[in-house]
Structure formats: structure tokens, C-alpha cells
Amino acid sequence: MSRIRDNYENSRAAKFEAWLRGDYDPMSEGMEISVPKTDGSDDEIDPRAGLVISDALYDRHTNKALKRSGYVYRVLSVVLCLVMISVLLWMVQFLPKFGQPDNPANNEVSARYIEKGVEETGAVNFVTGMILDYRAFDTFGESCVLFIATICVQILLRIDKDDMTPATFRRRKESETDRLLEPKNDIILQRVSVVLVPFLFIFGIYIILNGHLSPGGGFSGGAVIGAGLILYLCSFGYKQTERFFTIRTFRIVSLVALITYCLAKSYSFYTGANHLESHIPLGTPGNILSSGLILVLNICVGSVVACTMYAFYTLFRKGDF
Amino acid sequence: MIDFLQTLIEYHIEEAASMILFGIGFSLLLLNRNLIKKIMGLNIMDTAVYLFLTAKGYVYGRMVPIMNSGITDPNAYTNPIPDGLVLTGIVVSVSVSAILLSLTIRLYDRYHTLDLDKIITEWRKEEDN
Known part of the structure; x- marks a missing residue:
């Protein structure tokens, strides 16, 4: 009982087939294309040529x-x-009351994470166990978002050496003077940062390494280390900072961290999905060297975040590393 | 009206605060002409969302979701899921504000003003002429 369409040419199926074969462009319909004339159009006068729109x-x-x-x-x-x-x-006012145990948000998902979390991930901190083990893919996306944001800011703020437009020229000059005036030799800032910067670095590393044991983790620890780097840069200038942190360092650290994260998590997702044994020891919950891959992933995320914070600061300040 | 306010203050003070914060951010976004202040408004809206999410996960009298002396009873801890969601949100909002600020720098380079109305006017002039 098949009915033969008499207007097959105009039907959707025909258009789809044509589009599949590549000789039909769905955008061309309903779009007015005016091809600019190139031959002998010099004598044609643009109707808006003499039109001056007043500022009023x-x-x-x-x-x-x-x-x-x-x-x-x-x-x-x-x-x-x-x-x-x-x-x-x-x-x-129609929401369930604040802080009650039978609220719909406290359902079996969070109960499962809390009941089996330590046993399956080895992390004492349930939140870290959740974001770096059960939902590690999400956190990988976050690290990539940070990295891509840095790249976008760099694309937007980059100072082209050959560009001679006034705005770029002015910004290039600004960044050069910024470079010449550094270090500003603010004695108070330098003395304070001599004391503070090592503590900031150690505190950030502590937060990263204890991410699976106590509140903290890669994001907060990385932000603390980034703040330490920025403070050091503010007080001692680019010349001192570039002894250990250049754009090369940024590239290498970000790349290595992201690739390590990707490979480690691909391995554990692959073995988990295929019911293979992962051979990664979970250790005793509560020790520093425990909870399998979470410590490695925390270090990766922390280094990406620290690099990103520092990169944002330098990019906004002088448009380059 | 009194009843409404009483329920709001007694049972929903956190959610109400987050809604008011959201409104403040939204009105900044709509009414302020300065681009930097618009970005600030967007950040205030983000903060309101974090407050709302964390308020959803809290339960009175429970511990933070870090295992304490071997207890794995779900009724002993607050909900860990909103915390993870807020972490995601913070990272995304940092990236978005960085990109918006760099776009603002480019706009300032071109039009020498941060006033959005003036920028649109300049842009229309360029389009028309």
C-alpha cells in the first residue's frame, strides 16, 4: 500500500537526499545573496555615498x-x-524547610556516596572522593575549562609585534614601561613577601596533598599557590619570577598535568567499565599515601589552577608572559 | 503578608537571602551602564546560586562530609553533592569573568569608554557611515 509521492522533487526526503549527496544547501533557501558587481560597476553610484548622518x-x-x-x-x-x-x-516559602533531614536533596545518591565512599575510593573526605573518583570526568572538564579560558584571554590580550594600530601601540608601550619600572623596590612589600611567600607555597602544597583527608583539594590549594606567585611577582618583578616561571613552564606544567589526569582517569574508567581489576592500591584510609589516584589527580588539578591564576594576572597586567 | 515574612525568616532565611542577592545582581546587569559593574553583577548572581545550592545540602546538627571516627552512616553527615556542584560553578565563573574582562579591555582599546550606551552609539555610527 505504498503511495507514490507525485511531487517527490519538493518533498523533505528528496531535499535530505540531495543534501546528503552534497548538491543542496539548506541555507540557500530564503537567503538573499547579492553578488557584488565587479565589471563596469564604477559608474554606478552608491545611493548612500552622499549621505551624511548627523551626530544629533x-x-x-x-x-x-x-x-x-x-x-x-x-x-x-x-x-x-x-x-x-x-x-x-x-x-x-513553598520550598521544603531549611536544614531538615527528609529534604528531597538528601536522597539515596548522597547516601550511597557516604556509605560506600571510603570503601570504594579510599578518600576520607567524601566530597573529594565524589568529585575526583565517581565524577572525575566532570573535574577534568573543569580543568580544561580553566586552561581554555587562559588560552582565550591570551588570544584576546596578545600584543602583536607587527601591529601598528594606536591601541596596540599604546598597550605595547605600557607593557614596556611596566617592565622598565620593575622592580619597584617597595621595601615593605619585599620584606613582607619574604616571610609570607614560603608559607603560602607550603600551605598550598599542604592543602593539595591533604585534599583527600581534610577540607581542601586541588582547586583551593592551587589558588593559594597562585596567590603566592602573584605576591612574589608584585614585590620582586618579572626578572626574578622569570628565573623559575616563564611561559614555557606554564605550557609544560599545564600540558603534563592535563595529560596525566586524562591518562590516569581513562585507565580507571576503562578498567571499571570492563570489570577488570585496576591494580591501583587504595591504601589505608586516613594516610597521606592512600586513596589510589585521587592524590595524583589533586596534584594535577592544583598545578593547573596555580598556573592559571598566575597566567591571568600576568596577562591582564602586560598582555603577555 | 506577616505570615509570609514569618515563614521566610523562620524557615527559609538562606534561600530568601540568595534570591535577593540574585535580584541585586540581575538589576546591576540590567541597569548599570558600566561594563565592569555588569560583570560584578554577573558574579553576584553566581554567588547567589552557590548560596542556594549549599543551603539545599545542609542539615541541622550533622557533621561536614569528612569521615569522623569510622562512622559511615548517611544520617550523620550533610549532603556532599551540592559542595561538588558549587566547586564546578566557582571554576566556571572564574573563567567566564576572566574572558569577559579581557573582552572589556579590547572594547576599551577600541572605543575608549566603558559605558555600554556610548559603545553602542559609536558602533551604530560606524555601521551607518
Whole structure:
């Protein structure tokens, strides 16, 4: 009982087939393409050539329509904000009461993580066990997001050596003077940072290494180390910092950390999905050297975060490393 | 109205605070013309979301989710899942604000102002002429 479509040419199936074969472009329909004339179009006059739009059109005080639209926008946004806050507050009173044990958020998922967490991951800190073992893929995404954000900022703020536009020229000059004036030799800052920077580094390393035992982990420890690096840079200048931290260090550390994370977690996901034994000892929960891969992953995440923090600072300050 | 306020203060003070913070951030985003302050508004909205999420995971009288003296009873600890979600959120908001700030620097380089209205006006002039 198959019915033969008499207008197969115009049907969706035909278009899909044509698109599959590559001789139909779905975007071309309904799109007006005007090919610029190249031959003998010199005598054609652009209708907007002699048109000069006066600045008064854009001036808020002289253009009534613009003024009115701005006014309406402001009133509407105030009304929208007030309505949104009141609706949200009204809905809040129908939520389950704060801090009650039978709230819907405290369901079997978190119970499972707490009951089996130490046994399966070896981490005493349930949150670390969750984010670096059960949901390690998510954390890998986070590290990649940080890395990609650094790359994007670098692309946006990079100072091109050959670019001679005034804005780039001005920024290049600014970064050069910044470089010349460093170190500023602020004696108070230098004395304080001599005392503080080693403690910051040690504290950050402590937070990273104890991520599976106590509150903390790669993100917070990495942020502390990054803050230490920034303080050192502020007080001693680029010349001192570049003895141990350049863009090369940033590249190598980020690359090695991300690849280690990827390989380690791929291994454990592969063995876990295929019901193989992973041969990674979990150790005694509570020791520093325990909980399998979590310590390694914490160190990877921490180094990526420290590099990212420092990179953001230098990029925003002088547009380059 | 009194009842409404009483339930809000008695049982939902954290959620209510997070909603008000969200509203403050949203109004900053809509009403302020300065681009940096708009980014600040976005960050305040992020903070409101973190407060709301952590408030969802808290239970009165329970320990933080770190194993203490071998207890693995789920009724002894608060919920660890919102903490992990907030961690993700913080990382993403840091990245987003960094990219937004660098875009703002580029806009400032081109238009020499942080006022969004002026930037749009300049941009329209360039488009029209």
C-alpha cells in the first residue's frame, strides 16, 4: 500500500537526499545573496555615498525617540527586577524547610556516596572522593575549562609585534614601561613577601596533598599557590619570577598535568567499565599515601589552577608572559 | 503578608537571602551602564546560586562530609553533592569573568569608554557611515 509521492522533487526526503549527496544547501533557501558587481560597476553610484548622518541622531538629548526608549528600558528593567525578586521570594516559602533531614536533596545518591565512599575510593573526605573518583570526568572538564579560558584571554590580550594600530601601540608601550619600572623596590612589600611567600607555597602544597583527608583539594590549594606567585611577582618583578616561571613552564606544567589526569582517569574508567581489576592500591584510609589516584589527580588539578591564576594576572597586567 | 515574612525568616532565611542577592545582581546587569559593574553583577548572581545550592545540602546538627571516627552512616553527615556542584560553578565563573574582562579591555582599546550606551552609539555610527 505504498503511495507514490507525485511531487517527490519538493518533498523533505528528496531535499535530505540531495543534501546528503552534497548538491543542496539548506541555507540557500530564503537567503538573499547579492553578488557584488565587479565589471563596469564604477559608474554606478552608491545611493548612500552622499549621505551624511548627523551626530544629533545619536545624541540622547536631542533625539526624542532615543531618549524615550532609554527611559522605557530603565522603567521596564526596574519593574522586571522587582517582579522577579518578588516571584522568587514568593516561591521560596513553598520550598521544603531549611536544614531538615527528609529534604528531597538528601536522597539515596548522597547516601550511597557516604556509605560506600571510603570503601570504594579510599578518600576520607567524601566530597573529594565524589568529585575526583565517581565524577572525575566532570573535574577534568573543569580543568580544561580553566586552561581554555587562559588560552582565550591570551588570544584576546596578545600584543602583536607587527601591529601598528594606536591601541596596540599604546598597550605595547605600557607593557614596556611596566617592565622598565620593575622592580619597584617597595621595601615593605619585599620584606613582607619574604616571610609570607614560603608559607603560602607550603600551605598550598599542604592543602593539595591533604585534599583527600581534610577540607581542601586541588582547586583551593592551587589558588593559594597562585596567590603566592602573584605576591612574589608584585614585590620582586618579572626578572626574578622569570628565573623559575616563564611561559614555557606554564605550557609544560599545564600540558603534563592535563595529560596525566586524562591518562590516569581513562585507565580507571576503562578498567571499571570492563570489570577488570585496576591494580591501583587504595591504601589505608586516613594516610597521606592512600586513596589510589585521587592524590595524583589533586596534584594535577592544583598545578593547573596555580598556573592559571598566575597566567591571568600576568596577562591582564602586560598582555603577555 | 506577616505570615509570609514569618515563614521566610523562620524557615527559609538562606534561600530568601540568595534570591535577593540574585535580584541585586540581575538589576546591576540590567541597569548599570558600566561594563565592569555588569560583570560584578554577573558574579553576584553566581554567588547567589552557590548560596542556594549549599543551603539545599545542609542539615541541622550533622557533621561536614569528612569521615569522623569510622562512622559511615548517611544520617550523620550533610549532603556532599551540592559542595561538588558549587566547586564546578566557582571554576566556571572564574573563567567566564576572566574572558569577559579581557573582552572589556579590547572594547576599551577600541572605543575608549566603558559605558555600554556610548559603545553602542559609536558602533551604530560606524555601521551607518
